Amino acid sequence: MIAQLVTSYIASAAFGIIFNVPRNTLIQCGFVGMMGWLVYxxxxxxxxxxxxxxxAAAFFVTVISRVFARLYKTPIIVFSVAGIIPLVPGGMAYDAMRSFVENDYNLAVQLAAKAFMISGSIAAGLIFSEVMNQLFKRPKV
Incomplete structure (x- = not known):
């Protein structure tokens, strides 16, 4: 478990470097990814x-990203993109394509469908968190 948390931290911070985020936010980017992976x-x-x-993990990543964006006066996307990296089902998508190449179509379709649903749940978690934020932040009429 500790190894997974350390790895998810490093992966998120490394993607922060690849995405050219401000250097003073790399630690926070790694933390967001690690916490999202912990929830998952x-x-x-x-x-x-x-x-x-x-x-749930994508929702949590967006909540933490919003907090860090306010604290560090940085756009939320800096933290949310780096934070969702550990959740992306890249290995599963790779296995699906490999199964297609190996003519194991039943397994390939199962893996591809699951990778697609996980990718959709990442997007839904990000959107749901933002909608909830807008509802609570909404001015009273």
Missing amino acids: VALVRSDTNAIVATL
Whole structure:
């Protein structure tokens, strides 16, 4: 578990470097990715579906990203993009393509569908968090 957290931290911070984020936000980018991965792993280990766990983790990543964006006066995208990197199902998409090449179409379709649903849950979690923020931030009429 500790190795996964350290790896997710490094991956998120490294993608921050690739995306050319301000150097003073690299530590926070790594932290956001690590916390998102922690939520995901905790939910999956408690027998939650991977798609629901990814949705919750993406929601959490956006919440933390919004807090850091306010604290460090930086656009939210700096933290949210780096934070979702550990959640992206790249390995699963690779396995799906490999199964297609190996003519194992049943497994390929299953893996591709799951990768697509996980990717969609990342997008839905980001959007849902932003909608919730707008609802609570909305001026009273």
